[in-house]
Amino acid sequence: MTVHIRFLGATGTVTGSKYLVTHNGASLLVDCGLFQGYKQLRLRNREPLPVNPADIGAVVLTHAHLDHSGYLPLLIKNGFTGKVWASAGSCELASILLPDSGHIQEEDAAYANRHGFSKHKPALPLYTEEDARIALKQLHPQALGEPFEPIPGWSVQLRGAGHILGACSVLIEVGGRRLLFSGDLGRPDDSLMLPPEPPVEADVVIIESTYGDREHPEENLLAELGPALQRACARGGAAVVPVFAVGRAQALLYAIAQLKADGTLPKGVPVYLDSPMAIHTTDLYDHHIGEHRLTKAQCQAMEHAAQMTMTPDQSKAIAFQHGPKIVLAASGMATGGRVLHHLVQYLEDHRNMVILTGYQSPGTRGATLAKGNDRLRVHGQDLTVRAEVVQLTAASAHADASQLLEWLRQIPAPPHKVFVTHGDMEASDRMRLRIKDELGWPALVPEHGSEWAV
Structure with missing residues (x-):
């Protein structure tokens, strides 16, 4: 029986990762992510999957970011009853991210209903915090490097992918084929x-291409972030930093701790980490020494770099702190969460600054700011962008185009086929061409919903 891959997400976009592998009547879903960005993408989250969730035998997650795990509560609510396999780090992070995602969706829906700016009457969340907590019961942690059978006769192995805590590449062996998903x-x-x-030998490779059309600058994060924060502080402004709660928030905290230690920033400038999800995630680094570069002392310096604001009242109180300040708040593309309230508070004052810390998916508020638009719509109101907008280029947690190719070059033997996914069309196609021209391997960019025999 032939092995098939069906691409149910992350094609032509970096969001909504879902890859359905089928063989001999059984199926396994690699990643189960939410679509984000343009409305037409987000609407896919509310459409039924083209496969019955009850017919899926297992799910394997590459990592816990919501564009890879955030659809799980819906999948389970709609009938999936199998196990969700992931690294221990990813299971811990999902236990933070998924309930928080449900909570934010409930809050945003309630806010929309109170202020009447939603077209839906009433506005409803995709899923609730309770839905997410129910979904967590199906998570099953798995050690890296140890083959396991999520479905009888299917061998799967997780391998470290860097990126964030717990992130993995996934090797599937089934039907005499070896499929490697880079994550x-x-x-x-x-x-x-x-x-x-380093990757292992595989017949088919599915490679991400978030930065498939660009290279990271040689400038490091400290050299880029320090001058920006100095400018904001010098004019007495607030620096609002939309952060991804997992990975990016911690990198920024660590960088700010270093900038204060070396005197680039005054030690007295208040820094706030205004995201319960990011706060809980920061605590995990201390529990996973050896899975990242930081020592215990460096983890503690990162944890003490900011005032942790857990409650809504603590978040609101930030506005009453006069003078320069730095506010890190989720979400990283300004699609929801507490950062929206800070944008409403600070975006229209020229003394202030918004620092974008990484890739901004088209259709998000972050992308609107990155393009230099002078208007931004938040919570039903149009804001005039008077604050300085800074786009960091050195903070990304993704490999760039050359680093992706270097990872592929380490595969012991050329694969029969490479699918290029998880990128905007330009990025994916540029990566496809480089794989074809520089490696001499057959590569293609699959269309959303397409199915391929491999």
Whole structure:
């Protein structure tokens, strides 16, 4: 029987990762992510999957970011009853991210209903915090490097991918075929995470291409972040930093701790980490020494770099702190969460600054700011962008185009086929061409919903 892959997400976009592998009547879903960005993508989250969730035998997660795990509560709510396999780190992070995602969706829906700016009457969340907590019961942690059978006769192995805590590449052996899913690959020179493990031999490779059309600058994060924060502080402004709660928030905290230690920033400038999810994630680094680059002392310096604001009242109180300040708040693309309230508070004052810390998916508020638009719509109101907007280029947790190719070059033998996914169309196609021209391997960019025999 032939092995098939069906691409149910992360094609033509970096969000909604879902790859359905089928063989001999059984199926396994690699990743179960939410679509983000443009409305037409987000609407896919509310459409039924083209496969019955009850017919899926197992799910394997590459990592816990919501564009890879955030659809799980819906999948389970709609009938999936199998196990969700992931690394221990990913299971711990999902236990933080998924309930928080449900909670934020409930809060955003309630806010929309109170203020009447939603077209839906009433506005409803995709899923609730309770839905997410129910879904967590199906998580099953698995050690890296140890083959396991999520479905009888299917062998799967997780291998370190860098990127964030617990992130993995996934090797599936079934029907005489070896399929290697890169997951999101980290940078070999990442300030927090260890480099990705070298890939193993495979017949088919599914490679991400978030940065498939660009290279990271040589400038490091400290050299880029320090001058920006100095400018904001010098004019007495607030620096609002939309952060991804997992990975990016911790990298920024560590960088700010270093900038204060070396005198680049005054030690007295208040820093706030205004995201319960990011706060809980920061605590995990101390429990996973050896899985990242930081020592215990460096983890503690990172944890003490900011005032942790857990409650809504603590978050609101930040506005009453006069003078320069730095506010790190999720979400990283300004699609929801507490950062929206800070944008409403600070975006229209020229003394302030918004620092974008990484890739901004088209259709998100972060992408709107990155393009230099002078208007931004938040909570039903149009804000005039008077604050300085800074786009960091050195903070990304993704491998760039050359680093992706270098990872592929380490495969012991050329694969029969490479599928290029998890990128905007330009990025994916540029990576496809480089794989074809520089490696001489057959590569293609699959369309959303397409199915391939491998």
